[in-house]
Amino acid sequence: MNAPVDYLLHLADNALILGQRNAEWCGHGPILEEDIALSNNSLDLIGQARMLYQHAAEQIGNGATEDTLAYFRDVPDFRNYTLCELPHMPLMAATSKGDRDFAMTIVRNFLYSSLMVLVWDQLQNSKDTQLAAIAAKSLKEVRYHLRHSRDWLLRLGDGTDASHAKAQAALDQLLPYCQEFWTTSPQEAAALANGTGIDMATLQADWNQIVDEALQEATLKRPAAGGFVPTGKQGLHSEHLGFVLAEMQSLARQHPGATW
Amino acid sequence: MTTPSITANAVEQPLDRHASLAMTEMAQRAWALLEHLSDPEIPVVSLRELGILRDVREGALGLEVVITPTYSGCPAMGQIEDDVKAALATEGLQATVVTQLAPAWTTDWMTEAAKDKLRAYGIAPPHACASAPAGSANVVQFAARSAKAEVVHCPQCGSANTTETSHFGSTACKALYRCLDCMEPFDYFKPY
Numbered sequence: 498m499n500a501p502v503d504y505l506l507h508l509a510d511n512a513l514i515l516g517q518r519n520a521e522w523c524g525h526g527p528i529l530e531e532d533i534a535l536s537n538n539s540l541d542l543i544g545q546a547r548m549l550y551q552h553a554a555e556q557i558g559n560g561a562t563e564d565t566l567a568y569f570r571d572v573p574d575f576r577n578y579t580l581c582e583l584p585h586m587p588l589m590a591a592t593s594k595g596d597r598d599f600a601m602t603i604v605r606n607f608l609y610s611s612l613m614v615l616v617w618d619q620l621q622n623s624k625d626t627q628l629a630a631i632a633a634k635s636l637k638e639v640r641y642h643l644r645h646s647r648d649w650l651l652r653l654g655d656g657t658d659a660s661h662a663k664a665q666a667a668l669d670q671l672l673p674y675c676q677e678f679w680t681t682s683p684q685e686a687a688a689l690a691n692g693t694g695i696d697m698a699t700l701q702a703d704w705n706q707i708v709d710e711a712l713q714e715a716t717l718k719r720p721a722a723g724g725f726v727p728t729g730k731q732g733l734h735s736e737h738l739g740f741v742l743a744e745m746q747s748l749a750r751q752h753p754g755a756t757w
Numbered sequence: 758m759t760t761p762s763i764t765a766n767a768v769e770q771p772l773d774r775h776a777s778l779a780m781t782e783m784a785q786r787a788w789a790l791l792e793h794l795s796d797p798e799i800p801v802v803s804l805r806e807l808g809i810l811r812d813v814r815e816g817a818l819g820l821e822v823v824i825t826p827t828y829s830g831c832p833a834m835g836q837i838e839d840d841v842k843a844a845l846a847t848e849g850l851q852a853t854v855v856t857q858l859a860p861a862w863t864t865d866w867m868t869e870a871a872k873d874k875l876r877a878y879g880i881a882p883p884h885a886c887a888s889a890p891a892g893s894a895n896v897v898q899f900a901a902r903s904a905k906a907e908v909v910h911c912p913q914c915g916s917a918n919t920t921e922t923s924h925f926g927s928t929a930c931k932a933l934y935r936c937l938d939c940m941e942p943f944d945y946f947k948p949y
Contacts, residue, residue: 530923530933537925544830548858630859634829637861637949645924 500625500693502553503576503684506566507730509549510577512635513567514738515609516542517745519602521585527599534645538606541638548631568749572738576684579729580605580674582738588670600663603649604671610643611707612678615700624692647711654715661716668712669720677727678704684730787813787820787852790844797836798928801878804837808866811857820845820852825862827949828929864930864949876912879943881934884909886948909945911936921945 520539526532550563557566583605585597617639620632653664679701681689688694712719729735748755791813794804804810804824812823822841826834838854845852864883872882884907908917916938924947926933931944 530925533923533927534925537929540830540832540929541828542830544826544828548829626859630861633861634826634858637863638829641924641947 498624498626498691498693499552499556500623500628501684501687501691502556504688504694505549505553505556505628506574507576507682507684509546509553509566510575511581511609512542512549513546514575514577514741515581515605516540516546517741518581518583518585519606521597522602525597531599535602538642538645541635541642545631545635545638548634549628552627552631564749568746572734572742573732575734575738575742576682576730576732577738578609578674578677579727579735580609580671580677582729582735582741583671583674584737587666598663598667600653600660600667601671603646603653604664604667606642606646607650607711608671608675608708610639610646611711612675612700612704613639614643614707615703616695616697619695619700623694628693643707650711650717651715654712654717664715665717668717672720673723673725674727676722676725677730680726682730781815783820783850784813784815786848787822787845787850790848790850791822791841794837794840794844797833797840798930799875799878799880801874802867802871804841806868806871806874808862808864809837810841813852816853816855818853820850821855822852823855823857825857827862831929862949864946875946879912880931881909881912881943881945883946883948909934911939911941912943913941914939919943 516539519535519542522532522535523539524532526535546567547563550566554561554563554566583601584595585599585601586595587598587601614636617632617636621629621636623629623632650664653660655661656664679698681697685694685697689696709719727735729738791810792803792805794810795802796804796807796809799807807827809824809827810822811825812821814821814823822845824834824837824841834856838856841854842852863886865885867883875882909919909921910917911919911934914936916936918937919934920937922933922935922942924932926944930946930949932947933942934945935942
């Protein structure tokens with residue numbers, strides 16, 4: 498039994514796009530250890546994406562490979578959460594210039610990792626045995642991604658006035674994007690129906706517990722939920738994804754088949 | 758990513774009534790050739806000791822070498838696959854390298870001999886990791902910082918008086934530590 502291709506792409510795209518975003522810190526980390534930590538985190542995420550793309554490519558056939566899926570699809574084909582594609586800086590137009598905000602990076606990694614420990618844990622029971630195997634590996638990695646981002650969330654939230662304010666601002670901006678976790682996309686419904694996926698709604702209580710406990714410890718306030726529900730996993734993205742893809746895909750498109 | 762193929766050499770092996778015997782011998786030769794291959798990042802331990810080299814077997818297409826990735830994004834995997842093929846090629850063997858994900862690699866597979874070698878090389882070997890079974894309730898607890906700090910002994914002087922400098926180190930599998938007695942920094946191979 499194989500998971501629906503779009504479902505695999507949803508999981509893969511989340512990992513790839515967030516991995517690409519976090520890799521923007523490579524060479525620019527606030528301290529050397531964080532530079533290495535975020536690069537390690539990206540390496541894991543991109544590795545997870547590769548395994549998922551390879552699995553999807555086998556089902557797609559027609560010459561599809563992990564590379565064609567990563568480099569030769571366009572914005573509407575990507576199925577990642579909008580959360581994963583946002584820049585590391587406070588709300589702005591995509592073409593604006595700004596400084597990366599480490600609090601944004603940490604809060605996003607915390608919110609995403611808190612979800613993925615639950616998702617990968619459940620997907621270990623997927624009827625798609627390859628997906629279950631990928632889940633078992635990914636779970637090991639997302640556990641320490643969560644530990645890393647949670648530790649920093651506490652340090653920033655329960656730190657100085659400036660770090661607290663930045664962490665709170667990042668949370669206020671990013672938490673609404675998590676509403677997308679709980680809606681059901683067509684690919685998620687299809688995966689749930691054939692026993693390869695999971696019912697995301699059943700994870701919400703545990704996710705809330707992980708998030709609320711950490712926020713309390715970090716002396717941060719959870720903003721009220723609004724009505725906004727992002728639609729990235731259905732291919733309707735923010736203006737930011739195109740810029741991520743432009744940078745990530747330019748080399749493969751200008752020099753198809755390039756190796757080194 | 759792999760190219761299933763069988764070499765002229767392999768085809769020339771007697772494949773009729775002695776096929777399975779020949780294959781066993783071939784597999785044994787392959788094991789012997791692969792025995793000395795080491796991890797590109799940690800040259801003192803072999804792939805077999807690390808648990809990366811899982812099996813050498815007779816498959817539908819001939820010799821199959823089964824490897825399992827350590828970390829999902831470990832950049833050494835491509836190198837390891839190349840090393841396996843190159844080592845076999847020295848005696849004219851060619852194999853399909855099969856990457857198998859399940860069961861997921863864990864540092865618990867590392868042999869005691871390998872741990873001693875790591876220590877002698879200056880890397881503190883990993884502690885046993887208690888991996889929780891699927892769907893267990895304690896998945897939520899991974900979030901909490903309740904996890905007790907593990908004591909990592911300095912590979913230089915043996916002291917337990919050490920501190921973690923960074924959970925992320927020179928490779929995905931290692932954390933950076935410092936000994937507070939001999940003051941030497943060292944790598945700790947993280948339980949995975």
